[in-house]
Amino acid sequence: MEKHIVLLPGDGIGPEVTKAAKNVLQSVADRFQHTFTFETHDIGGVAIDNHETPLPEDTVEAARKADAIFLGAVGGPKWDQLPGHMRPEKGLLGIRKQLGLFANLRPVKAFPQLLHASPLKQEVVAASDLLIVRELTGGLYFGEPRERRNNGNAVVDTLAYERREIERIVEQAFQSAQVRRKHLTSVDKANVLESSRMWREVVEEKKAQYPDVKVEHMLVDAAAMKLVTHPAYFDVIVTENMFGDILSDEASVLTGSLGMLPSASLNETGVGLYEPVHGSAPDIAGENKANPLASILSVAMMLKHSFGMEEEAEQVEAAVQEVLNEGYHTADIDLVGGTVVSGSELARRVVDQI
């Protein structure tokens, strides 16, 4: 197959991990006789520096034509004092919205080798393997109006949804649950929010179409508790943008392997943006220390979700597991009896396994 991939390295360690992702994609192409073409564009802080905007028009144009997009990371102290519309994060929010990337998939899975680094007790976290499906282009992070009022003495943000926006993310979550353990937890605050009551109605309407999935509703405050006390309880969680932001970051630290977590953001046509969950880590940028595994696992998600290449995706995941089994890791991770190597060396070892 031929696939065209847009790379958005961004800031901090973004370029390093993007290079690792590209090398892995290239090795998959070689091994499985695909043709992957690449094109690189600016986003975030580097785009502000080069083009005076966090999301240049030609970045959006290129992304629209791509079969998939890989993003490294955006942001850093250099751009922290700029006004709102000139912040690196605006690039990320902008590309999500412009490409309609409404479904953010964030799997969190315990790697047995890394569990000892978890803040949770081994027996609490051990069997954890969950997927958070976060609505990504609506809700509190995009609703209008969002403005100062009354001469700056009041302020308003808006949590808004069209019914159709809730339907498509709920459908996505049911489908994700069908290919996993068939247990869907819809998280809301239906005892307070009108939007949550509509969310609950939509879930109730849709569930007849997925009779094999066991679905339940949970209040967001209860979910925030249960993620810590019983993370292994969850299979798939589906929720509003801001609830998903908070819960997915809470979930990301449970297994002790934040540097290992991938993510995918999909639109209705299956085009997706793939990025590691970790940030731009400006403190170690350029030192070849950054852990490339979250990016490499994001590539596996790309192969599976945007290209339908199940076998290739499994190969990449198996290669990561194999390298961990051999004890190789970057300095961010504490692997008992393992060998610390540079980011590029670790990526090379994954490539060698493919």
Added chain:
Amino acid sequence: MEKHIVLLPGDGIGPEVTKAAKNVLQSVADRFQHTFTFETHDIGGVAIDNHETPLPEDTVEAARKADAIFLGAVGGPKWDQLPGHMRPEKGLLGIRKQLGLFANLRPVKAFPQLLHASPLKQEVVAASDLLIVRELTGGLYFGEPRERRNNGNAVVDTLAYERREIERIVEQAFQSAQVRRKHLTSVDKANVLESSRMWREVVEEKKAQYPDVKVEHMLVDAAAMKLVTHPAYFDVIVTENMFGDILSDEASVLTGSLGMLPSASLNETGVGLYEPVHGSAPDIAGENKANPLASILSVAMMLKHSFGMEEEAEQVEAAVQEVLNEGYHTADIDLVGGTVVSGSELARRVVDQI
């Protein structure tokens, strides 16, 4: 001193724990020669049953005249299918709003005896002692409009604040920090929300008045992570209503003693509503199993925050600690080598210590 206290037992285990709270208040009055008078009213599910509304007018009237209010718990499966305005939680939201109880204080402190019940590793949670100051009468849980639109095909909720509402909660938090470890973390989502940007401005404006307090800003997603990985990092956290709901419930399970956590909700005149953090636990209601210690510790907060009775408050806290030291506890708690007693027996032992 003479103080008049309104008791709102509510639903489930609410009446049992309210009785324990009242007995402790009575023993404090006897020991320290105060006169506490009591008056009991309905709220929540029991109010729906008796008066067809979760918040009867005479409950509000009585609460307005009280020096302090104690609330047991509201809610239960019996009322779960009622329409929004007839849900037990509406009673709680209503009394908060009508009495202007804008400052919700939720301390979370590790009891050494109970730490082994924490989902976190001992060394992660050990030194934790934090206070969440949640804005309680504004933000996303109260803003207007909150309604269906476009023939039910769209929905909107609103996160709204007057500048003055942010100022008073931020002032409260600075003052709380001053009598603690002088470290204030203001939590927001200023990279996305306009209301968060105003929140940050207010914190920056106020900090000159509290030069002894070290203040910092943290994004809500980062805070959700750090609460799990480094709970002992925090002293006082101040945040918006909904962020505070999620983070305080997340924090409440960290120390393994949810059945021990008190809360206070204060208004501008110092009148407060005090309630245990745990819910109505309908499954064990009426069995004399409910842990009264969260309610008794809420009484200690009442003595301190609404009555200015520091010594009396410390006496109550010391009595709770002493009973735990002697190994007495209810069945919800797992205290190695301890003795399980009924809720009323445990409360009696606390009273005996006072």
